[in-house]
Amino acid sequence: ENPERPLVEVKKRDEVLKEQTEREGAEGxxxxxxxxxxxxxxxxxxxxxxxxxxxxxxxxxxxxxxxxxxxxxxxxxxxxxxxxxxxxxxxxxxxxxxxxxxxxxxxxxxxxxxxxxxxxxxxxxxxDQKALEKRREMEKTSPRKVLVPVSRQPFVLATGASETELLGDVRHDPYGGHPQLGTQPYDRVVPGAIHEAHQGVLFIDELPQLGNLQRFILTAMQEKRFPISGRNPQSAGASVRVDNVPCDFIFVGACNIQDLPHILSPLRSRITGSGYEVLVETTMPDTDENRAKMAQFFAQEVAVDKRIPPATIAAILAIIEESKRRARESDKKEKALTLRLRELGGLIRAAGDLAVTERSKVIDADHIKRAIKRSRTIEEQIRERYGSYTAGVGSDISQAQKETSPYHYWNAHQDDDVQGYQ
Structure with missing residues (x-):
């Protein structure tokens, strides 16, 4: 057989457990x-x-x-x-x-x-005699390496994975796979995330960051098998290839709305053909149960930060009111609470910083009120200070930049008939 083409053998759990029992018997x-x-x-x-x-x-x-x-x-x-x-x-x-x-x-x-x-x-x-016979049988079998063990985590997180981490690789051998000095090709094969997620879940956040690697994922999803080969052409593992490595997994990808154009259409076709495209809710109904969950979120942020003090009931009610306001203004939903918890968590930490600065033992409603004003976005602060975002930008550019700007020219020289910008 060609050592550069290792073979793949798929075994069920019962077969693996039986082999382990036989191996234990061969140990004496x-x-x-x-x-x-x-x-x-x-x-x-x-x-x-x-x-x-x-x-x-x-x-x-x-x-x-x-x-x-x-x-x-x-x-x-x-x-x-x-x-x-x-x-x-x-x-x-x-x-x-x-x-x-x-x-x-x-x-x-x-x-x-x-x-x-x-x-x-x-x-x-x-x-004894039985153990020796089992050892002889084990010595007759060809050498092998376990790529994906039976006992493993069924959930694989591959966010930000490189090509080798996602698809597998064959490690380089400085001795070129020499029978006595080097490492045999089969022992240098490294499975990728798609192979480790076999019979499990493969989760990738910020899916558009993969770029062209999305094509390999859609191939693996369709064929349910993907080969492992050396990714570095200058490596000793470049000529090693393992075909038909199983990778039957449930794929879960996530991205932001503005990144949808960067997801390949064939991949989206595979997803809609055998799965679902889900738009995550950004609000939830304003009920007593959800208000209790919002209070729990407040407590979790305090516990995770470990530096800010606990909050009073008035502070929690103030956060709930701010959540209602953001749901109404950002998502146009009445009688709802926002689920944009990242920004809400920043507001809680800002209020906690104010409480720590004032050496207060608790976060009260006044801290929340001042934190709301302090944690506004840059655009909101520019509009408050200069009246509009354009006026704020114009205040920090030179007169030469203003004169060369078409927007400024046509507003500052309305009676000029110069056609230079037409």
């Missing part, structure tokens, strides 16, 4: 080193062959008798300097550390079977 049982046979514990380096003391296999010298824990290779009697150096050659050149794995046999229920004992930290791992 953990026992204490003292429960293992004596010769096995000595060969693995848990028990000292001289004094019989059990210790960590990382200790090559027995902490009790200060001698090598395992049998030293070679015959010390043949060393002509043994009586002078006290076996230092055997300690230096002999086998001080125990083995990592010992294979032996045992008889169980009248049958003799092969048993493997392995080091597992301070414990010993026992692999």
């Amino acid at each position: 049982d953990l026992i204490d080193a003292k429960e293992a046979p004596v010769n096995v514990a000595e060969r693995l380096g848990y028990k000292c062959v001289n004094c019989g003391t059990y210790s960590s296999p990382r200790d090559r010298v027995c902490p009790k008798c200060a001698r090598p824990k395992t049998a030293v290779q070679g015959n010390a009697a043949q060393n002509p300097f043994g009586d002078l150096l006290g076996g230092i050659f055997e300690v230096t050149f002999g086998q001080l550390g125990g083995r990592d794995r010992v294979t032996t046999t045992r008889r169980q229920f009248g049958n003799e079977e092969v048993v493997v004992y392995e080091r597992a930290g301070e414990m010993v791992r026992v692999l």
Whole structure:
């Protein structure tokens, strides 16, 4: 098979859980080193062959008798300097550390079977005949990597995602995927947000910011599969491609009204063909329940800010009245409360800043009243100061700029018949 074209295998939850159970069975049982046979514990380096003391296999010298824990290779009697150096050659050149794995046999229920004992930290791992057979079966399977696990978050937020974050990528290998030095191509594949949202929800705020990436989303929505390939042409993963990667998700996109022209028509066609286009309400009815929710919103803003004091009932009523006014003026709705909560939250924080400045322990209605005047937009402040927005802009430009402005020329020189601006 071509290593540059890894294959995708989709498995159900039951199959994954079954494989996990089989994998746990192939891991064997953990026992204490003292429960293992004596010769096995000595060969693995848990028990000292001289004094019989059990210790960590990382200790090559027995902490009790200060001698090598395992049998030293070679015959010390043949060393002509043994009586002078006290076996230092055997300690230096002999086998001080125990083995990592010992294979032996045992008889169980009248049958003799092969048993493997392995080091597992301070414990010993026992692999019986069944565990060894499962390990052999697992070794026969081709190497693989889990792209999208079964246990994951079903909600994926991809706001502001780049091309690689959204569509996936193949990581660069400085060794070019060398069999011994590098990382194999299948292990460098990284899924994108559209793949992680498989069988879940993909949410993208400010959808028009994606630009041309919207075309890839509509392809993924239609085909429910999207390949993963290297996005950098100068990377070692540029030639790697994984086809038919599933990405069946529920797409939720959001944008402002003025950004609607920047959403691709084919994408909107996919949305209206299998979903809905929803215009969010900007007001809600003026009821007791909704007034209570507005008071709750006030309390939440105070709790989130953590620097402004709590509000009085009069301040909450003042915010509700301001909410009614904004619903009436901005959305032309009577007996309604505004849902433009971002601006309302700024008003609450402005009132809180006034209360903090005056060292007041609470936010009262007077703070709300002054904050309403203080938090007006720049356009409103210009109209109050100069009478109109045009007059405000004209007060800060030079006479030369005024003379070259067609708007100013025709209003300041009404009797002039010069045709220069026609």
